[in-house]
Amino acid sequence: MDLFIGDVPLCYTNSVAMVLKSQGYHYHPEYLEAIMVMGNGASFVDKNSKHPLVFFDNGLPDLSISNCLTILGFNYEEFYLPNFDENTIVHTRKKLEQLLNNGSVVVGPLDMGHLSYNPNSLNQSGVDHFVLVTKLEKDFVYLHDPAGYPCMKMRFGEFVKAWKAEAIHYKRGSFSMWGNLKRIKEPTPQEIFHDVSIIMKKRYEQRSTKVIEYYANSVKTNGLNQQQQQIHQYFSFRLASARNLYMSEFLKNFDSTRAEIKKQLAVLFGQAHLDSMEENYTHLANTLMEIGELEQQFRALCLRYKGV
Structure with missing residues (x-):
């Protein structure tokens, strides 16, 4: 076949x-x-x-x-927070900036209902999603969304609403990301x-x-x-x-x-x-x-x- x-x-x-x-x-x-x-x-x-x-x-x-x-032989840094408050968002942003210094970062799960660049976002509240963040500059997150939206950007504060993933029940925690890959x-x-x-x-x-x-x-x-x-x-x-x-x-x-x-x-x-x-x-x-x-x-x- x-x-x-x-x-x-x-x-x-x-x-x-x-x-x-x-x-x-x-x-x-x-x-x-x-x-x-x-x-x-x-x-x-x-x-x-x-x-x-x-x-x-x-x-x-x-x-x-x-x-x-x-399995593929990579060392990497992963990050997530089982619990969070507003103060941890500053820490999360710093961690994302640190990982981006060594390349793009996989981020998710996100709540698709908060991804406003997607015209169907209002109908996808609570649906999990993953994207590739390529840059964080001033107040904007730049990303490639594999659902068919390359070269997107969002205000960091809006992106955080999706990244909290409060309606995604299987997650290990909020603000999950993977970066700083090195093949060992x-x-x-x-x-x-x-x-x-x-x-x-x-x-x-x-x-x-x-x-x-x-x-x-x-x-x-x-x-x-x-x-x-x-x-x-x-x-x-x-x-x-x-x-x-x-x-x-x-x-x-x-x-x-x-x-x-x-x-x-x-x-x-x-x-x-x-x-x-x-x-x-x-x-x-x-x-x-x-x-x-x-x-x-x-x-x-x-x-x-x-x-x-």
Whole structure:
């Protein structure tokens, strides 16, 4: 199957690709997304008894950025504040200035509802996002936004409102950023595969099982409400399909069995998108059940991984 390259909401991955490129290291976002190890399993965002919200991943973007940079052999500085007051904003600005002295800085999660240069920002309140900050000059932050807005600038005070990420519940803290990258080793492809496999194994050990099957039964009984429809039609299924294709491509030279399962999952998530567009919830429930069965096979193989 050909690899998909196109418009997929991978802001954290694209931001990392940009910061690495600025340092002279070129990695395709599709490859970085596989190393992020985001698109496995499923997690409840809201376990509503009738209309639960489910994302088809078992990782978090901020932790995955750190993992990705480490796997690729980079040393870096990361910063975030679990708690803050107005006095800490001065400290945060100084830290950003310090990191920018050594190159561009990945920043996020941000709350997209406060990114006023995006004409759809009012409809995206509480949606997480990542960008690349390139400069801080006087009262303005300059940035590249991978959602399609290069060369943007915002007043620092307005940017801070997004950077607090108060509505983003998964974050480790506010004002998260990564910078001052230095490569300290160049891992082999086999070493990268091993590190990715260990992360997959750990995440499956730590996360709930049978989430997809639970969701399939819910869809079969109750259909989808408006919020679920919007998430699936605009975001989750197409993202899950792309992620599975990228992981399949990454795995194919190391583990053909897991690579083939990921390819099949990509096809099924594509079908799930079509089912949701047609509002055929019986068929969607059946597709989700097939996804759940394959996901359990993939999970079992990941948990069996022993390394070298």
